[in-house]
Amino acid sequence: MTRPFAGAMSRRYFLQVTGTGLVTATALGTSGLFGRAEAAPYEKFTWISPRGTLEVLDDYPYWAAKKAGYFGDLDTDMQPGPSDGTATVKFVDVGQADMGFPSPGVFSFALQNGMKLKSVFHMGARDTFSIAFRKGEGMTDLRGLEGKTMLLGSAAWQAITDPMLAAQGVDVSKVKYVEAGWPTWGTALAGGQGDAALSWEGLRAEWIATGLKFDYWLGVQKSKLPANTFVVRAADLEDPDRKAFLEKYLRGWAMGLEFGHQNPRAAVEAVFEQFPAFAKNTGPELGTTSLLQQDNVFRGDMDKREGWGSHDMASWQSFFDLTLKLGQIKEAVKVEDVCTNELIKGANDFDHAKVKADADAYKLSDAFAAIDVENVRAHMFDDAV
Template structure:
């Protein structure tokens, strides 16, 4: 999603956040037309949330009062803040979501963003193994030890015993630590992969499309909000706007990227338009997923989620069997996808690209994805 996470996302103690200062969050509000969204990655100055910034640019949220908060870089912060009513929508990885459920946090996944798994393994050039099963016995660099809950199921689904690997927590510089030879591989994800390349970290990868059948990050809300019929229309409208932003991103990735980087000049200074657009398109591929098999933006594939829950139960990451249909809900999806397609298409077609972005070769990027 990443910036950190997208998923970045799983885990156990706030100690992992270390000296990172937590931002101030809006406390519970009386307003019934307010939705407070919290990131799992410690920053919002990333491309991951492009549907939101596109929607803001065009005023699609209308009178919905929205906030987008970065959240502390602690694996489970995004769900804890939702549970504590300091945010309304969190964006956890499946691992963080399931750990929250295991701990009794009453959550529902209501808009599934990451239809493809997003996580990959990075390797110094020439060190990528021929088979992912060769990760057994390796040292894996992560930003937070909590990400163990992301990687363990990834390994288990391909037959690697998670107990056979060693995790090395390297904080925000875990990607650079791989360059320095501190581990055999590093956890990465789509979107971040392109950004690392733009920052001079040119790695080889085992990509999620090569091995994983798991879902990626999802939008969760409190179960009490899901069960509150008075809030149904608000969430349908809110997620409809995200769906519009996702559609715009699919139609015009260059415009989408330009919009985000105009929002964050500091980020723009670290990425060329081509690298930034490739990062956005990697994310867009994850969000769109196997489109012909989906019933619109945000739709949960229950078999995919059940396969994930079954795997983490088998490796004892959770101690209670979970049923996907109990915690993953498609109730908002039909309404969320009932937006004016022609209006979004018009906005995408008429957007005025800058000279730099007009030169970006989208077809060439698409071929690399």
């Protein structure tokens, strides 16, 4: 898989983002690095994945919005990033990308390491993360994981699992983590390695498509922690031109989210058109299942939110307080210093009726038209323990 900007990386920069030690952008003196002036408008706005791949359904709002023209004339780019779990924040910090999509744990890692980042659009209104078990071995009380082994795709994911487990009363010092590699950690669990594995909504359906069938403890049902969010350099919010761009860009995502909520099958088709091999391996029904799982996470309880992307500040503060108690961060974090809803009103300022009309007017292919969305929705949690 091609890594973003690989040809432009100096050896010094490559070591910085992939080595065990972290050198911040300030230490590298990056204010003029890569030809970017501090207050210059974006030449091409680059969003970077936390997964090392874009061939997933997680980013359906972008592809649906791009197909529908909701980004207008904005020059946007999506990059898969390295599979290193912390690359999504490191690349934003040093100016190699403009927006990352970290989990709360990886975001707290960034803050702990001096990265001046800010969360501007909270995608995961509900906790997307789950624990996968081989069939018949699932547990409802996660304290049963003490003394057992959990498989991760990246060692960096411990920053995700420790808070989730601790919030359920688990002594995380008694859980052994094994980095089983991306994208093979699920296969490792199915093959008898470890006792459990980290998973998330959307991936559940994609794993089924590859023959991996597990029982799940679902955070979306049992956890009150926040999930992945969009972060940018805090300094970009202080520049009027960049702030205005960010608001327009996030409006495209919000419109894509609304489109996917109104017509999930059409949004899946937008992803499948982008990635034919992924489409062939997943199929319409499991693709629709994956999107519906994620729509549930992204939407949350919309009646209590300011709109798509709105942060629940109390939930985030609870998360930072928990990570401080765990020693994941060393200094207390005030949520208002690192999360903001200042772009949410503008991001949601679009013609909702038009987006619904666009979604309703979309002509589905025969394969997708045959999918019964309500039946898929009714069986979305059949593998939950």
